[in-house]
Amino acid sequence: MTAAAAPAAAxxxxxxxxxxxxxxxGLKAVTDLSFELPTGGLHGLIGPNGAGKTTxxxxxxxxxxxxxxxxxxxxxxxxxxxxxxxxxxxxxxxFQNIRLFGDLxxxxxxxxxAGVRARSGLWRSLLRTPLYLREExxxxxxxxxxxxxxxxxxxxxxxxxSLPYGDQRRLEIARALATRPTVLLLDxxxxxxxxxxxxxxxxxxxxxxxxxxxxxxxxxxxxGLVMDICEHITVIDHGVTIARGVPAEIQSDxxxxxxxxxxxxxxxxxxxxxxx
Numbered sequence: 617m618t619a620a621a622a623p624a625a626a627x628x629x630x631x632x633x634x635x636x637x638x639x640x641x642g643l644k645a646v647t648d649l650s651f652e653l654p655t656g657g658l659h660g661l662i663g664p665n666g667a668g669k670t671t672x673x674x675x676x677x678x679x680x681x682x683x684x685x686x687x688x689x690x691x692x693x694x695x696x697x698x699x700x701x702x703x704x705x706x707x708x709x710x711f712q713n714i715r716l717f718g719d720l721x722x723x724x725x726x727x728x729x730a731g732v733r734a735r736s737g738l739w740r741s742l743l744r745t746p747l748y749l750r751e752e753x754x755x756x757x758x759x760x761x762x763x764x765x766x767x768x769x770x771x772x773x774x775x776x777x778s779l780p781y782g783d784q785r786r787l788e789i790a791r792a793l794a795t796r797p798t799v800l801l802l803d804x805x806x807x808x809x810x811x812x813x814x815x816x817x818x819x820x821x822x823x824x825x826x827x828x829x830x831x832x833x834x835x836x837x838x839x840g841l842v843m844d845i846c847e848h849i850t851v852i853d854h855g856v857t858i859a860r861g862v863p864a865e866i867q868s869d870x871x872x873x874x875x876x877x878x879x880x881x882x883x884x885x886x887x888x889x890x891x892x
Contacts (some may be wrong), residue, residue, distance in 0.1 A: 628691035630655045630831035631707065631799045636675050636685035638855075645671045646855040649685070653799065658825055658832045660846035662839070664875055668855035669835045670712060673801055677709050678702045689799060706798035710788045710805065712835075718777030722768065722787055725776050726759035729794035762790040765827065766820070782813040786820075793828055800824070802834040806841060814838065818845060843867065851875070
C-alpha cells in the first residue's frame with residue numbers, strides 16, 4: 617500500500633494584517649484589526665467618515681508603526697520596515713489626496729516610479745553605461761505601455777498638474793503599477809469623478825489584477841462600486857471591525873446599516889405620556 621500524499625499547503629495570502637492596533641494619545645484609531653487578502657483577490661475596506669480606513673493603509677504601508685500586531689506581504693513580515701522597503705517587497709498604494717510630481721510631465725511621473733526597480737546605480741547613470749542605457753529604454757517603454765493601459769497615453773507630454781481630475785487619478789494608478797507591485801492599495805479611486813468616469817474606472821480596476829497579476833484592496837465611499845467589484849468586504853467603525861463577508865452579507869448586516877445610517881431617534885412622547 618502506498619503512503620497517502622501529504623495535503624498541499626494552503627497558499628500564503630498576498631497581504632495579511634494580524635491584530636493591528638494604533639492609538640494617538642487617548643484616541644484608539646484602529647483596534648485589533650485582522651484580515652487576509654488572497655493572491656489575486658479584490659477586497660474592500662469600508663466604513664463611515666472617521667472610521668480609521670486611511671490609518672489602516674498607513675499601518676500597512678509603514679507610514680505608521682502599529683502599537684501591536686503585524687503585517688505580512690506574501691508571508692514575509694513587514695512590521696517596522698520603512699515605506700520604501702515595503703514598496704520594494706511589492707506593496708504600494710495610491711492616496712485619497714492625489715500626490716503627483718505636478719510640474720513634471722505625465723511620462724516622467726511614471727518613469728520616476730518605474731526607476732524604483734532599476735539596477736543601475738549612480739555611477740552607471742553618470743557614466744551612461746550600456747546597462748543604464750538599456751534600462752532607461754525599458755523604463756520608458758514600460759511607462760508608455762502603462763499610460764496606454766490607463767487610457768492617458770495621448771497626454772504623455774503634458775504637465776501632470778494640468779490634467780483633468782479623473783486623468784490625475786489614472787496617472788497615480790499608473791505610477792503605482794510602474795513599481796511592479798504584487799499588492800495594490802487604492803484609496804478612494806473614484807472620488808470626485810462623474811458617473812461616466814466612475815463607470816470607466818470600475819472596469820479598469822477589474823482588469824488590472826489579471827493584466828498585472830496584482831491583488832487589490834480598496835477604500836471607497838461609492839457603495840455601488842464596492843458592492844459590484846469586491847469579492848469580500850471588511851467594515852470598520854471608529855477603528856473596530858463590525859462586519860466582514862461577501863457583499864450580500866454586508867448589505868444586510870444590521871451593524872453596518874446602523875454605522876452608516878445611525879440609530880433612529882426615539883419618538884417624542886405624547887402629551888399624555890409626559891410625567892406619567
